[in-house]
Amino acid sequence: MSKALFCIDNLKVAYPQRQHTEQFNWAVDGVSLTLEPGERLGLVGESGCGKSTLGRAAMRLLPASTQIQGRVTFAGQSVFDLTPTQLRQFRGEAVALIFQDPMTRLDPLMTIGKHCIETLKAHQHGLSSPEAKEKALATLEAVKIPASRWNQYPHEFSGGMRQRVAIALALLLNPKLIVADEPTTSLDVTVAAQILKELTRLCREREMALLLISHDLALVGEYCDRIGVMYAGKLVESGQSQTVFQQPQHQYTRSLLNAALHIQAVEERGQGSGIRDQGTKGEGIGDKIQKSAEFIISPTFNTQYLTPLLKVKDLKQHYTLERNFIERLLKEEDQTIKAVDNVDLELYPGEILGLVGESGCGKSTLSRTILQLIRPTSGSVQFQGTELTTLSPHSLRLARRQMQMVFQDPHACLNPAMTVGESIADPLFIHHLASQREAKVQVMQMLARVGLISPEEYYQRYPADLSGGQQQRVAIARALITHPKLLICDEPVSMLDASVQTQVLELMLELKREFDLTYLFITHDLWVARFLCDRIAVMNAGRIVELGPTQEIFSNPQHPYTQTLLQAAPMLART
Numbered sequence: 001m002s003k004a005l006f007c008i009d010n011l012k013v014a015y016p017q018r019q020h021t022e023q024f025n026w027a028v029d030g031v032s033l034t035l036e037p038g039e040r041l042g043l044v045g046e047s048g049c050g051k052s053t054l055g056r057a058a059m060r061l062l063p064a065s066t067q068i069q070g071r072v073t074f075a076g077q078s079v080f081d082l083t084p085t086q087l088r089q090f091r092g093e094a095v096a097l098i099f100q101d102p103m104t105r106l107d108p109l110m111t112i113g114k115h116c117i118e119t120l121k122a123h124q125h126g127l128s129s130p131e132a133k134e135k136a137l138a139t140l141e142a143v144k145i146p147a148s149r150w151n152q153y154p155h156e157f158s159g160g161m162r163q164r165v166a167i168a169l170a171l172l173l174n175p176k177l178i179v180a181d182e183p184t185t186s187l188d189v190t191v192a193a194q195i196l197k198e199l200t201r202l203c204r205e206r207e208m209a210l211l212l213i214s215h216d217l218a219l220v221g222e223y224c225d226r227i228g229v230m231y232a233g234k235l236v237e238s239g240q241s242q243t244v245f246q247q248p249q250h251q252y253t254r255s256l257l258n259a260a261l262h263i264q265a266v267e268e269r270g271q272g273s274g275i276r277d278q279g280t281k282g283e284g285i286g287d288k289i290q291k292s293a294e295f296i297i298s299p300t301f302n303t304q305y306l307t308p309l310l311k312v313k314d315l316k317q318h319y320t321l322e323r324n325f326i327e328r329l330l331k332e333e334d335q336t337i338k339a340v341d342n343v344d345l346e347l348y349p350g351e352i353l354g355l356v357g358e359s360g361c362g363k364s365t366l367s368r369t370i371l372q373l374i375r376p377t378s379g380s381v382q383f384q385g386t387e388l389t390t391l392s393p394h395s396l397r398l399a400r401r402q403m404q405m406v407f408q409d410p411h412a413c414l415n416p417a418m419t420v421g422e423s424i425a426d427p428l429f430i431h432h433l434a435s436q437r438e439a440k441v442q443v444m445q446m447l448a449r450v451g452l453i454s455p456e457e458y459y460q461r462y463p464a465d466l467s468g469g470q471q472q473r474v475a476i477a478r479a480l481i482t483h484p485k486l487l488i489c490d491e492p493v494s495m496l497d498a499s500v501q502t503q504v505l506e507l508m509l510e511l512k513r514e515f516d517l518t519y520l521f522i523t524h525d526l527w528v529a530r531f532l533c534d535r536i537a538v539m540n541a542g543r544i545v546e547l548g549p550t551q552e553i554f555s556n557p558q559h560p561y562t563q564t565l566l567q568a569a570p571m572l573a574r575t
Helices: 051-058 084-094 112-123 129-142 159-171 189-206 217-223 241-246 251-264 325-329 363-370 393-400 420-430 436-449 455-459 468-480 498-515 526-532 550-555 560-568
Strands: 006-014 026-035 040-044 067-074 095-098 177-181 209-213 226-231 234-240 310-321 335-347 352-356 378-383 403-406 486-490 518-522 535-540 543-549
Touching: 006 051, 026 051, 040 051, 040 217, 051 067, 051 095, 051 177, 051 209, 084 095, 084 112, 095 159, 112 129, 112 159, 129 159, 159 177, 159 189, 189 209, 189 217, 189 560, 209 217, 217 241, 217 251, 226 241, 226 251, 234 241, 234 251, 251 498, 251 526, 310 363, 335 363, 335 543, 352 363, 352 526, 363 486, 363 518, 393 403, 403 468, 420 436, 420 455, 420 468, 436 455, 436 468, 468 498, 498 526, 518 526, 526 550, 535 550, 535 560, 543 550, 543 560
Parallel strands: 026 234, 040 209, 040 226, 095 177, 177 209, 352 518, 352 535, 403 486, 486 518
Antiparallel strands: 006 026, 006 067, 226 234, 310 335, 310 378, 535 543
C-alpha cells in the first residue's frame, strides 16, 4: 500500500465532443503525480493546458459524460469507486477545492455567515449554532474578513474579498488536502502573501497537502516544495521548485520562465513606455512631478505645456449599510463605507498611469465612478475639459465613446450567445458609427490588429470556443473599435499565464502607440505595473496615499503601505 496521501496514476480526461468520433481529444493525457502529507505541489502551465481539468477530475466534479481513464487514490482508496455518501464526505472533509472564480462557489441569496454555518453543519452535525459561528468567525478572521461583514451578501464584497471568503470556506473543515485553482488571481500581493503563508503554516501543523494550480511562477516558487509543468495535457516536467527554476529541462518550461523574467526585467529596457519621448529626451511626465511626504499633488507641474485628459477632484463614493431590525431598535448609527474618499487624480494624454492597492481598497469603484457607471457621492470628474457628473444620460453616452473599459474576466463580459464579430461590432451600432457592411470590415481589421490571425474564422466563433488569452484580445478589440482616447483597464491580464500575459501587454503597448491611447491601468501585480506604467498611484482604504514616477515608487517608496506592498510581492530570481 502506497504511503502517498494523494496519487494520480496515468490519468486521461476527454470532454464530450460535439461530433461523434471514436478518437478522443485528451484534455489531460497520461498524467501521473503523487502528494505526501504536508507537501506543497505547484502546477503551472498556459490556459487550456489541462491544469484545472486535472483538479476537477481528481474530485469527480466533471460531467458524467466525460471520458476518464486511469486511477486516482486518496489515502490508498480509489476516488472513482466512492459511493455518493463517501463522496460527500470526501469533498470538504478530506479534500477541499478553492475555485478561481469565487462566485461559482457562493450563493448570491445567502449571507457570508450563512455560507459558513451551512458548510459546518452539513459535515459536523453535533455542532451547535454558537459553536459553529465562533469557529466560522475565527476562520474568516484568518483571511482578514472582519466580523462586521457577517450578515452581508457576496455582491457587497469586492472580487478579492469574495475569494478570501471562498478560501475560508475551504479551511473550515480542516481537510487533509486543498486543491487551490488560481486562488490568488483576484488578490493583491499583501493578502495573497498572508493567505499563502497561512496555508503553508496549516500544511506544516496539520500535515495538510496543497495542490496549487497557478500561472504565477514566482508565487509557486516561493510557496511550493515541488513544481509540475503542464503543456497540451501532459506533465512535461516536474521536480523540486528550485531545481526546475534554475535548471529547466523542457523548452516550454524555459519559455514560461523567460516570459515571467521579461516582465520583471524593466531596468534593461528603460522604465515604462508611455510619453517619455515627448519634450526633453528621457524625461516624461513622471520625471517632472515632485513627491511630497504623504502623496504627490505635483504642485510645481506647469500645465501650460500639458493639459490633463482626465482630472478627478475631491471624488467621493460612500455607501451606507442598512441596519437590521434589532439594530434599529437599539438606535445604532448607520455604518458608512468610504469606498472612494477625497481622491484627486490627473491623467495626461499618452500616459500610462497604474493604480495599485489591495482588494477592497476602491480601485474598481474609482474606475466605475470615473465612467459614471455609478454616480459619485460628491466631487468632480472632468474628461477633456467636460464635467461628467452633470451630463445628461444622452450626453454621457456620447462622452463614453471616448472612454472604454477592459475588464478582468473577458469571459464574463462577453455575451456567450453572440459571436465574436457581433460582440466587437456592437459598440459601432450603439453609437451609430457604421452600417452592417462597414462594421464587418472594421471588425475584421481590428481582429487582425489584435493578433487574431484568420479573422474570418474568429469572426464566426463564440467566446466559449476561445482560450483566455484569445478572449482578452477580443475584449480589447471591442474596447478599441470606437477609437477612444482613454482606456481604463481593470486587471486585464491577471487571469492569464505568464507567456500570454507578456503577449497581451506587448500588444497593449503597440496599440497605445498606433491609436494614441491613454491608459488608466488597474492591477494588483506590481511587476506588471512596473513593466507598463509611467506613473503609479497607490490606493489604500479609498485614498491615494502615494503617487509618483514608477521608478521612484519602486526604488524609494515613501508611504509605509507602499513599502508593505513591495515587500510582499514575490519575485523570480535570475539564474
